[in-house]
Amino acid sequence: MGANDTGVIGQSVKRKEDVRFLTGAGQFTDDVNQPNQTHAYFLRSPHAHARIRKIDTASAKAAPGVVAIYTGADLEGVNGLPCGWLITSVDGTPMKEPPHWVLAKGKVRYVGDHVALVIAETANQAKDAAEMIEVDYEVLPAVVNPADALKAGAPQVHDEAPGNKCYTWALGDKAAVDAAFAKAAHVTKIDIVNNRLVPNAIEPRAAVATYTRADDSYTLYTTTQNPHVERLLMCAFVLGLPEHKLRVIAPDVGGGFGSKIYLYSEETAMVWASKRVNRPIKWVCERSESFLSDAHGRDHVTHAELALDKDGKFLALRVHTIAAMGAYLSTFASCIPTILYATLLAGQYTTPAIYAEVTAAFTNTAPVDAYRGAGRPEATYVVERIVHQAAHEMNIPQDELRRRNFIRTFPYQTPVALLYDTGGYDATLDEANKMADVKGFPARKADAAKRGKLRGLGYASYIEACGIAPSNVAGALGARAGLFEAGEVRVHPTGSVTVFTGSHSHGQGHETTFAQVVAARLGIPVENVDVVHGDTGRVMFGMGTYGSRSLSVGGTAIVKAIDKIVAKGKKIAAHLLEAAEGDIEFKDGKFTVAGTDRSKSFGEVALTAYVPHNYPLDKLEPGLNEMAFYDPTNFTFPAGTHICEVEVDPDTGVVHVVQFAACDDFGNIINPMIVEGQVHGGVAQGIGQALLESCVYDPKSGQLLTGSLMDYALPRADDLPAFKVGTKVTPCTHNPLGAKGCGEAGAIGAPAALMNAVMDALASTGVKHFDMPASPHRVWSAIQAAKHA
């Protein structure tokens, strides 16, 4: 905490954004309409893999209301969608980057791939006309599972990627790992699948693209988590437009969870087409389209081995993972199963040697990219499932085995590239044990047994790398962009403040949290601070919101801008008070000559800056508006322990989550109410993955079988328990807020905690492992298989 913070930090200030959302006054992209607008519909591939022999749009073009129809052949000079991270294979070759056309050219590679853009006077007319487009497809064999895709003879998704291999990448010291395994007293092995998920933000993607002929400029309203990145990629890499000619506005965005980070075909094609039709174009994704075409998450197949000594000390971890990329490389796809995955395999433990090898495979499915947690849930799942199994095999209590291996000295250099700055893993584990009343568990288990039910307790002691990212580190690892954040603090003449941030809020409550940070540092009421985000026309630059980076990186940029405001304010105050600048102190909204009662309020100084009648104009510019960029020097490392308790009905296989306790260390907390809400939401998504959700493609036809909310089980209110959440704090050592980030923790810890609880419950039946989700059928089948084993 800075010296100038007031009591507003750490308070559960009610959210400034809520009234508009609660009264229907929010402005989501679908609420935006432009005069004379047309409506778009995308004709999508009904096949997982096919050659396009011919597209006939003649009769569709003549359909009522049709304004224009475009196919891949029309987009001459338009580049493919870029991937923002270069991964280099172990053999030194760059990853394979086959073209990712905005509209398909020659072939379609997944069900939902973009074939044609139909623009008409109404959405229904566009849809009706799309049905009249005749596409002659030569259907080809498809492959949907990443492990199958790497097998000899598998259908080839891209000619440019032989064997469907995008890259094989490795991290860690293989020889050291092999040596450690050779002397291990015990080796635990596990084969696990991290199930493919569909993020399913409740607001579907949408866009409104407008071209203004008078000045040859474009405005795009769209559902994005990072409007400046969207603009940069679309202008510089795909359409060849100068950036100042495209304004991207992400108004209220109804949830993202990663799926709205990426540059998609739809809005890109619409911006291009808006000039051709010279009218605004609106498109709103239907939920079934969103299942087909939003970037999915996870989809790993992993074999892992853990070497332990006789006392349960971890000696080495060996991990082989096959990760699906889907049909094309989405914006950040390549770094998820590598940079954001393998680097986290140390977890909270002192495992001295780790080696991970990751092969990324193209499949005939929707692209896979970051989904809440992005690589880190997959890493946690590997580590915490294998630790659970090792504890079970060695008959060591779950928490005890974890404790025997916890890192306790910081900073700690892991064998997989990261330098943990700080943490307190015993504290979060101890607190989680209390919150979950682990001492009372044997009695609860016995009681359940009387009712014929099996109770289990599962731990996940996770770590994540957030605050993405130090640009130089990311660049060395293959990032093709900087990962700083920008902030601007505009003090108005009467002392109220507008903050412009490159972070974007789509549910996280930045308008409140950031206002608290500013109010505390400037000593002004929270009500006097408004936060603007999501508009490249108002915010000078930004990298956006993902990877739990907004407060630690975006908030720090704002703090740096505030520091400049205070520094300038001191100069102004020194002039007004006829004192030396070095004697001015700023505290609680007042500039004071040290050791005196002579002071000027923040408001007086602000007014003087804008009405500079008595002002050192020869030495100082008028006005009070500062901007700052902040590039972090390290990642942040939120960590904690989650404990899940389940009750399984062995007759039906139904798993009931009876309790979920999460104790997290997010560093310093600005607004506990908002932080708790983030944990609740993350845990719900993690429980969703472990208990309910799974994206399934038919292995033969490549058709998406879980293509609607009637087939894909999102958690509902009665699927979830009330959550117990708590925190312990070790402040981040390298940003001035001491903040680490909290957005993804729940989704990272919960899947392993839940599955470990299920395996604990089923231990007496002989079941050791099955893959998520723990649906009644899978649980029941596993019990039956163990019975007959």
Added chain:
Amino acid sequence: MAVTLSLTVNGKAVRTSVDPRTLLVELLRNHLGLTGTHVGCDTAQCGACTVHVDGHAVKSCNVLAAQVEGATIVTIEGLAAADGTMHPMQAAFKDCHGLQCGFCTTGMVMSAVDLVNRHPKASEDKIREELEGNLCRCTGYHNIVKAVKQGAAAMGK
């Protein structure tokens, strides 16, 4: 072949003519400009489009506009008092942090009001069961359940 309709929306008489395939949600959003009612899915699962039709919560994406001839509709825009004072359920959602991105929120609040009208003293389990038709991806429902309880108590006063 337009259909002519008369109905009451948020206390105002509305007379309009629409294409027969127009859904109630399309009438509200596109014809009447009431964009607080949202569309989150296409299978009547998510409940973001929930409004009150003659006092009952209804998913407006699953009803043709033509079916509500003569009905009294209340949308989220019609829930607060004329002076802007929020309905007790809206206030409870704010107080309990029962919303994050705000997209499912309007439908969630309309469902919650109907739930409490039918079950003024609903238990937590009952609330969870009754909210089955409204999906939220942000909150994990924890604070929504809390808000509905608090809103119910405030509505009872």
